[in-house]
Amino acid sequence: MLKITDLTKRYGNGELVLKGLNFEIEGPGLTAIIGSSGAGKSTLLRCINRLVEPTSGRIVVDGVDVTTLRGRRLRHSRRAIGMIFQGFNLIDRLSVMENVLSGRLGYVSFAQALTRRYPQDDVDRAFSLLERVGLQDYVNKRADTLSGGQRQRVGVVRALMQEPKILLADEPTASLDPKTSQQIMSLTRELSDELSLPVLVNIHNVHQAKEFSDRVVGLRYGTIIFDGTAAELDDDALDRIYEGTAGRGEQGEEPVDDMAIDTRGVAPS
Amino acid sequence: MSTPRPRRTWRKPPAIANPVLRYSVFVLVFAYLYWAIASLPFNWDRIVQGLPRAVRIFGSAFPPEFARSQLMISGFTESIQMAIIATLVGVAISIPVAIMAARTISPRPVYLLGRGIIILARSFHPVIVAIIFVKAVGFGALAGILTLVLYSLGFVGKLLAEAIEEVDYGQIEAIRASGAGFLKILVYAVFPQILPRQVGLSIYQLDSNLRASAVVGVVGAGGIGGTLMNAFRRFDYDFAFAILIVLIGIILVSEGISGRIRRGIA
Ligand SMILES: Nc1ncnc2c1ncn2[C@@H]1O[C@H](COP(=O)(O)OP(=O)(O)OP(=O)(O)O)[C@@H](O)[C@H]1O
Numbered sequence: 001m002l003k004i005t006d007l008t009k010r011y012g013n014g015e016l017v018l019k020g021l022n023f024e025i026e027g028p029g030l031t032a033i034i035g036s037s038g039a040g041k042s043t044l045l046r047c048i049n050r051l052v053e054p055t056s057g058r059i060v061v062d063g064v065d066v067t068t069l070r071g072r073r074l075r076h077s078r079r080a081i082g083m084i085f086q087g088f089n090l091i092d093r094l095s096v097m098e099n100v101l102s103g104r105l106g107y108v109s110f111a112q113a114l115t116r117r118y119p120q121d122d123v124d125r126a127f128s129l130l131e132r133v134g135l136q137d138y139v140n141k142r143a144d145t146l147s148g149g150q151r152q153r154v155g156v157v158r159a160l161m162q163e164p165k166i167l168l169a170d171e172p173t174a175s176l177d178p179k180t181s182q183q184i185m186s187l188t189r190e191l192s193d194e195l196s197l198p199v200l201v202n203i204h205n206v207h208q209a210k211e212f213s214d215r216v217v218g219l220r221y222g223t224i225i226f227d228g229t230a231a232e233l234d235d236d237a238l239d240r241i242y243e244g245t246a247g248r249g250e251q252g253e254e255p256v257d258d259m260a261i262d263t264r265g266v267a268p269s
Numbered sequence: 270m271s272t273p274r275p276r277r278t279w280r281k282p283p284a285i286a287n288p289v290l291r292y293s294v295f296v297l298v299f300a301y302l303y304w305a306i307a308s309l310p311f312n313w314d315r316i317v318q319g320l321p322r323a324v325r326i327f328g329s330a331f332p333p334e335f336a337r338s339q340l341m342i343s344g345f346t347e348s349i350q351m352a353i354i355a356t357l358v359g360v361a362i363s364i365p366v367a368i369m370a371a372r373t374i375s376p377r378p379v380y381l382l383g384r385g386i387i388i389l390a391r392s393f394h395p396v397i398v399a400i401i402f403v404k405a406v407g408f409g410a411l412a413g414i415l416t417l418v419l420y421s422l423g424f425v426g427k428l429l430a431e432a433i434e435e436v437d438y439g440q441i442e443a444i445r446a447s448g449a450g451f452l453k454i455l456v457y458a459v460f461p462q463i464l465p466r467q468v469g470l471s472i473y474q475l476d477s478n479l480r481a482s483a484v485v486g487v488v489g490a491g492g493i494g495g496t497l498m499n500a501f502r503r504f505d506y507d508f509a510f511a512i513l514i515v516l517i518g519i520i521l522v523s524e525g526i527s528g529r530i531r532r533g534i535a
C-alpha cells in the first residue's frame with residue numbers, strides 16, 4: 001500500500017530533516033506518528049503526496065513510485081492520497097458542498113469544475129458522506145460559518161471524496177477542543193474501519209495515539225526510533241522518543257506563580 | 270502605608286539620538302526651504318496684473334450657462350462610456366497579468382514579465398499616455414479608452430497581484446492535494462479568496478476612470494474634457510463653469526455609489 005525506502009529530506013542547504021526513513025504500511029488500520037515539534041512528522045506526510053519534494057529515497061503508493069512523477073501523472077497519483085489538515089484548509093467562501101466536491105477535482109474536467117456540474121455519482125457520494133458525518137443540513141452553508149469540529153468533518157469528507165487508497169492526517173485535531181478532538185479521532189477511526197482505509201495520522205496527544213491507533217511510529221530528529229503496537233508504547237519508549245527534545249506534547253509549562261507587578265496608583269481606592 | 274517613591278519621569282526619546290545631527294537636520298531643512306522659495310520664479314508683477322483677469326473670468330462664469338445641454342450631455346455620455354468600457358477591458362486584462370505577477374504562484378520568469386507589464390503600465394501619468402495615444406490613433410474616444418485601459422491595468426493589476434500573494438496558502442495546498450492542476454487551483458483556491466478584493470478594486474477603478482476620462486479629454490482623447498477645453502478656448506466661461514458643476518455632481522454620485530457597494534461586499 002505504502003512503502004517508504006531510505007527517504008531523506010533537507011530544506012535548501014539546511015540539516016537533514018528526514019534521515020533515511022524506512023517503513024511500510026501493508027493494509028488498513030490507523031498508524032499514529034508521534035514525536036516532538038520539529039521531528040519531521042509533517043515533512044514525512046507531505047513528502048508522500050509531494051507537497052514537499054523528497055531529497056532522496058523512494059515512496060511507493062499503491063504500486064507506483066511517486067517520487068519521480070511529474071505533471072499529469074503526479075496529479076493522478078495524488079488522487080489516491082487523501083489529506084486532512086490541522087487548519088482544515090477549507091475554501092472559506094465556498095459552500096460545504098463545493099468544498100466536498102472539490103475532492104473530485106482530480107477526476108473531473110476543467111469545464112465541469114468551473115460550472116460545478118459534477119457527475120451524479122459524485123453528488124450522490126457527497127450527500128451520503130455528509131449524512132454519514134451528520135452534516136446533511138449544512139450542504140449550502142458557507143464553510144466559514146461552521147464550527148471547528150464541523151469544518152474538520154468537511155475536511156474528512158473532502159478527502160474521502162477522492163476515493164483515496166490511503167489517508168494522511170497532519171494533526172487533524174490540534175485546533176479543536178478536547179471533546180471535539182476526541183470525536184474527530186473516533187470518526188476517523190470508524191471511517192478507516194468502514195472503508196478498509198489505511199490512515200496515517202500525525203498526532204501530539206499520546207493518549208489519543210494509544211487509544212485510536214493500531215500502530216505507533218515514533219520519530220525523533222528525522223529518525224524512526226520506535227515502531228510498534230499501541231500497547232508496546234510504554235513510558236520507556238516515550239522517553240526515548242521525547243527525551244531531551246522540546247517536551248512531550250501533553251505536558252504543560254510550569255505556571256508563573258506570582259506576578260510581581262506593583263498596582264499602587266492603579267488599583268481603585 | 271506605602272513608602273514614598275522617587276518621582277520618575279519619562280519622555281519619548283527623540284527620533285535622532287545624536288543632538289548635533291538632530292539640529293543639523295533642522296537647519297538644513299529650513300535652509301533648503303528658504304532657498305527653494307526664494308529661487309522659484311514667482312513674478313509678483315505678473316500675479317498682480319493677472320488678478321483682474323482672474324476676477325473677470327470668474328465674473329463671466331456667473332451665472333453658469335446650461336442652455337447648451339445637448340453638447341454637455343453628449344460629452345458626458347462619451348466620457349462615461351469610455352470609463353465603463355475601459356474598466357471592463359482593463360480589469361479583464363489585469364486578472365491574467367496579476368496572476369503572472371504574483372510571486373507565490375508563478376514561476377520566476379513569468380513573474381518578472383508580469384511585474385514588467387505592470388511597471389510599464391504605471392510609469393506614466395494618464396495625461397502623458399493620452400498624448401501618446403492621440404498621436405498614435407488620432408483624436409477621439411479610442412485614444413481615451415486605450416489610455417484608461419492601461420491606467421486600469423496598472424492599478425488593478427498591481428493590487429490584485431498583491432492580493433493573490435496574500436491568500437491563505439493552506440487552501441491552495443488542500444486543492445493541490447486533491448490532484449487538481451493549476452487552472453483548477455486558481456478557480457477553487459485563489460479566486461474565491463480574492464473575489465471581494467477584485468470586486469472592490471473594479472468599482473474603485475470605474476470611479477477613478479470616470480474622473481480620469483474628463484482629464485484625458487483635455488488633451489484630445491474624447492469625452493467631456495474636450496468639450497470643456499473648447500469652452501475655455503472660446504471664452505465661454507459660463508458654459509465651462511456649468512460643465513464643472515455637473516462633473517463635480519457626477520463624481521460625488523459615483524463616489525457615493527461605489528463606496529456603498531464596496532462596504533456592502535467587504
Ligand atoms: N518549508 C520549510 N522550509 C525550511 N525548513 C522547514 C520547512 N518546513 C519544515 N522545516 C524544518 O524541518 C524540520 C521539521 O519540521 P516539521 O514541520 O516536519 O516537524 P513536525 O514534526 O511536523 O513538527 P510539529 O510537531 O511542530 O508540527 C523543522 O526543523 C522545521 O524548521
Ligand SMILES: [Mg+2]
Nearest residue numbers: 041042043170
Ligand atoms: Mg507538523
